[in-house]
Amino acid sequence: MAATISTAKRRQLGRPVSIVGAGLSRFGAFRDMTTRDLFVEAFQDLIDHMDQGIDVEDIECGYIGNYSSDLFEGQGHTAPILADWLGMTPTPITRIENACASSGSALREGVMAIASGMYDVVLVGGVEKMTDLPTEGVTDVLASAADGLYEVPAGLTFPGIYGALAKAHMDRYETSLAHLAKVGIKNHTNGALNPKAQFNSTLLDMMERRKARAEQQGQPVPDWRDEMDFLNDPRANPWIAWPLRLYDCAPITDGASCVLLVSSEIANNFTDKPVHVVGTGQASGRPLHDAEELTSLSAAREAAAQAYAMAGVTPRDIQVAEVHDCFTNAEINATQDLGFFEPGEGPRAVDEGRTALTGDRPINTSGGLKAKGHPVGASGVAQVIETFHQLRGEAGPRQVPNTNLELGLTHNVGGTGGTCVVNILRRG
Amino acid sequence: MTTETRAFNAVSFFAYLKEGQLAGIRCRSCGKLSAEARPMCQACHSRDVEWFQFSGRGQLSAFTCISVVPNAMGEKGFGRNNPYCSGIVTLEEGPRISALILGVDAANPQNIATGMALTLDVRDMESDRPTLAFVPA
Numbered sequence: 001m002a003a004t005i006s007t008a009k010r011r012q013l014g015r016p017v018s019i020v021g022a023g024l025s026r027f028g029a030f031r032d033m034t035t036r037d038l039f040v041e042a043f044q045d046l047i048d049h050m051d052q053g054i055d056v057e058d059i060e061c062g063y064i065g066n067y068s069s070d071l072f073e074g075q076g077h078t079a080p081i082l083a084d085w086l087g088m089t090p091t092p093i094t095r096i097e098n099a100c101a102s103s104g105s106a107l108r109e110g111v112m113a114i115a116s117g118m119y120d121v122v123l124v125g126g127v128e129k130m131t132d133l134p135t136e137g138v139t140d141v142l143a144s145a146a147d148g149l150y151e152v153p154a155g156l157t158f159p160g161i162y163g164a165l166a167k168a169h170m171d172r173y174e175t176s177l178a179h180l181a182k183v184g185i186k187n188h189t190n191g192a193l194n195p196k197a198q199f200n201s202t203l204l205d206m207m208e209r210r211k212a213r214a215e216q217q218g219q220p221v222p223d224w225r226d227e228m229d230f231l232n233d234p235r236a237n238p239w240i241a242w243p244l245r246l247y248d249c250a251p252i253t254d255g256a257s258c259v260l261l262v263s264s265e266i267a268n269n270f271t272d273k274p275v276h277v278v279g280t281g282q283a284s285g286r287p288l289h290d291a292e293e294l295t296s297l298s299a300a301r302e303a304a305a306q307a308y309a310m311a312g313v314t315p316r317d318i319q320v321a322e323v324h325d326c327f328t329n330a331e332i333n334a335t336q337d338l339g340f341f342e343p344g345e346g347p348r349a350v351d352e353g354r355t356a357l358t359g360d361r362p363i364n365t366s367g368g369l370k371a372k373g374h375p376v377g378a379s380g381v382a383q384v385i386e387t388f389h390q391l392r393g394e395a396g397p398r399q400v401p402n403t404n405l406e407l408g409l410t411h412n413v414g415g416t417g418g419t420c421v422v423n424i425l426r427r428g
Numbered sequence: 429m430t431t432e433t434r435a436f437n438a439v440s441f442f443a444y445l446k447e448g449q450l451a452g453i454r455c456r457s458c459g460k461l462s463a464e465a466r467p468m469c470q471a472c473h474s475r476d477v478e479w480f481q482f483s484g485r486g487q488l489s490a491f492t493c494i495s496v497v498p499n500a501m502g503e504k505g506f507g508r509n510n511p512y513c514s515g516i517v518t519l520e521e522g523p524r525i526s527a528l529i530l531g532v533d534a535a536n537p538q539n540i541a542t543g544m545a546l547t548l549d550v551r552d553m554e555s556d557r558p559t560l561a562f563v564p565a
Contacts, residue, residue, distance in 0.1 A: 139498050147526075149438045150464050153559060154526040155494060155501050155514040163492030164516055171490070171542050239511070242493040242537045289516045289524040290464075294490050 008281070008305035013115035016264035018274040018428060021050040022385040027198045027255040027373035029131040035069045035078060036085040038375075039127040042256035043086055051271035054260065056086070060119040062093035063110045064258075065103030065126030066377040071141045073132055082127075093123075097377075099145035100326060102126055103257065104380025104412030104421030108280050110261045120266060125258030126382070128375035138252050142376075145415040147287045159249055159327065161288055161416040163241035166329035168294035170243065173344040175332060177243060181231045182350045183328040184247050184370055190357055191367025193398035198253050198373030203227040210236065248328040253373035257381040259388065267428065273392050279313070279424030281306025285417040297417035300337035304411070307422040308339075311407075315339035318424070319405050320390045321361075322383035324413040325368040331355075334411050335363060338422070362400045365390060380412035380421060391427040436477055441465040444479075445550050445558040452523065454480035463525040482519050484548030485565065489524060491515035491542070493534040511535055517546055517562055531563035 023046025025038050033041075047054060062083070070076045079095040096106040103126025110124035130138055142158040151161070169175045184203065191197040192205070199206070207230040214221045224230040231237045237245045260270070267274035283306070285291065285299030292298060308314060315338055323338065325331035332346035340361055341349045349355055355363040366372045366386035369379055387408035389395045405427060412421045434440040436453060441464070444451035452463040457474035463482065468475055494501070495511040506512045513529040530549060532540045545565035552559045 135496065136499050136502065139496060140500075143498055149441075151526045152498075153557065155498070155506075155512055155528050156492075156526055157494055157496070157498055159496065160492045160494045160514055163494070164490040164514070167492060167542070168490040238508075239493070239495045241495065242511070244492075287526065288490075289526045294516065 008302065008309045010309040011306065012310065013111065014117060015115055017111045017114045017261055017277045018264045018267040019259050019277065019384070019388055019425070020262050020267055020270035020274050021046050021054065021260040022388050023047070023049060023258045024196050024382060024385055025256040027196055027253050027375065029252070030254045031131070033129065033254060035066070035073060035075060035127050035129045036081055038129060038254055038256040039064070039082050039125065039258070040085050042125060042127070042258045046258050046260060050260070051273070052269070054270065056088060058121050059088065059091060059123050059260070060121050061091060061113055062088070062123040063096050063106040063113070064093060064124070065096045065098070065106035065380060067097060067099050067102050067128055067145070068141055069129065071144065073129055098419040099414035100324070100374070100376040101380055101412045101414030101419040101421050102377040104383070104410065104423065105282060105419065107259070107381055107384060107423060108282055108421060111277050111280055114261055114263050120263045122261045123258060124261055124381060125256065126378035126380060127256035128377040129254050130252045130375060131254050135252070145418070151287050151289070157241060158416070159241035159244055162327040162330060163244045164288060165294065165333065165416070166243050166327070169329060169333065172295050173347060175329070175347045178228070179332065179347040179350050180244070180248050180328040181228060183325065183331050184231070185227050186350070186356055187325060187364050187368040187370040190365050190398055191371025193396070194367050194372055197367045197371050198251055199367070199371045203230065203247070244327055244329070250326045250369040250374035253375040255373055255375035255378045255382070257378040257385055259381055259384060274428035275388050275391050276426045276428055277423060278426045279307035279311030279422075281310065281422045283420055285420065288416055291417065296333065296337050296343065297413065297420060299417050299420035300334065300411065300413065300422070303420040303422040304338050307409070307424045311424040311426070313407060313424065317407050318409045319402055319407055320365060320387065320400055321363055321409040321411065322366060322368070322386050323363055323411040324379070325364055325370050326374060326413070328370065330413070331363065331368065338409065338411055357398060358401060365395065365398050365400060380410065383410040383412060384423060384425070387425050391425060434479065436465050436467040438465055442557050445560060446553055446556070448550050448553070450482040450484055450548055450560070451479050452482060453477045461521055461523050463519060463523040482521055486517045486519040486546050486562065488529065488540070488542055488544045488546055489516045489518045491529060491540060493537040493540070513537070513540060525560065528559055528561040530561050
């Protein structure tokens with residue numbers, strides 16, 4: 001596996017923690033919904049899908065990831081508003097902010113709140129309402145997750161920093177634009193099987209729809225032969241931050257996610273199929289210009305090392321994973337940083353189909369951030385929800401073929417590696 | 429040197445840039461250089477730091493050419509039809525820093541080479557926050 005920057009100390013939870021239910025809002029652009037409406041929708045989905053029901057009064061505490069309701073919709077101090085809209089006052093709810101890793105961190109906080117012995121039943125989740133602002137405004141808000149003194153004044157945007165990472169990967173390894181495109185094609189293929197996905201459609205279908213629309217409107221019909229042809233057409237897939245193009249970027253998304261965590265001792269009061277949180281790691285990293293290397297995120301390697309040590313497992317044991325593909329190159333980086341593939345082997349694994357739904361290492365079966373959508377504060381827990389469903393064998397048409405799933409992993413990155421959270425889940 | 433009394437923070441960093449100088453921090457305890465102005469060494473936590481003037485020479489270690497621009501760059505005339513280049517510059521003294529890369533053909537990134545030699549060229553000198561930029565040496 002990739003070299004870790006530390007031999008992570010083996011930390012243990014004070015007592016075991018389990019996930020016993022999950023709720024997800026629709027992901028997309030919802031003009032008439034605010035942060036609170038989105039989170040209520042996810043919460044109602046959770047209530048409706050608890051195997052043995054839940055009395056809301058039994059929830060003792062909550063941690064909700066949210067990057068920036070302040071800048072996206074002008075609303076700060078979001079947590080008590082959510083408590084009110086969920087009918088949960090005076091239950092304490094705390095907002096957790098770690099950019100796009102906000103809800104990965106929120107889940108960790110919830111796990112630790114139960115492991116400490118203080119609470120038995122905790123709600124964790126995330127929410128982001130992003131589509132009120134025009135693209136330039138969203139670009140500015142996301143860029144504020146980078147260093148405002150030493151990165152943003154250089155003109156670096158969020159796609160820009162990932163673009164520089166992609167360029168560094170291409171300089172050092174065999175990574176090409178085609179590899180990035182293949183990650184996008186794969187994730188859209190998975191997203192087409194996910195009814196909650198913002199892009200519930202393959203890239204091939206999206207291409208055919210564009211052709212049909214051109215024909216209907218009496219315009220010249222593009223002669224794209226396949227997805228790769230479509231993606232190589234700069235009119236369809238323009239540059240955003242070279243070498244990243246439009247279809248390399250996760251979309252701007254409204255959405256919310258939540259799961260119910262309980263002490264494992266009482267998990268069977270809620271479900272016969274709990275999923276245990278057996279490893280959790282989190283680490284901080286420096287801006288890209290101050291990183292030890294430009295082809296790997298040190299926080300990801302460290303968070304993974306912590307989570308593997310706590311769970312007592314190795315990368316080889318992980319059977320399904322949701323990784324933070326905010327840009328297609330980020331998925332390739334992640335699969336290397338997590339030790340699934342050796343440094344430089346990520347692109348070849350994509351070529352060989354190893355990360356596809358039917359591959360030996362299925363990555364982003366949900367469609368990933370790329371196709372499912374990326375409501376930034378909600379994404380970490382949304383990753384956990386997909387893994388929860390896979391481990392319980394209830395992922396429907398996108399269920400991985402391996403019928404003996406035991407271990408899954410989520411990898412949630414904040415900013416451009418400033419924060420990384422890795423959680424490892426085991427089927428109960 | 430009177431400049432030694434400047435506080436070790438970003439206000440001073442930008443004040444140096446306004447004078448055309450890229451100044452960072454050297455730790456007197458462990459020798460660590462930082463291209464960012466800090467009051468405490470990130471490596472050994474020593475508070476015994478001093479200003480260090482970088483030569484302004486370096487090389488391009490990674491870059492991107494940005495077409496979907498933030499508002500601040502849009503106001504400078506950049507955009508879809510006029511992309512700009514941002515990069516990671518490795519200074520000849522060792523530290524790296526993010527900077528705007530000017531004097532390159534950002535519309536044709538294949539013509540920009542990682543490893544190319546660069547030299548400091550501060551822009552927006554009239555501003556309290558001048559722009560840290562480099563151009564091909």
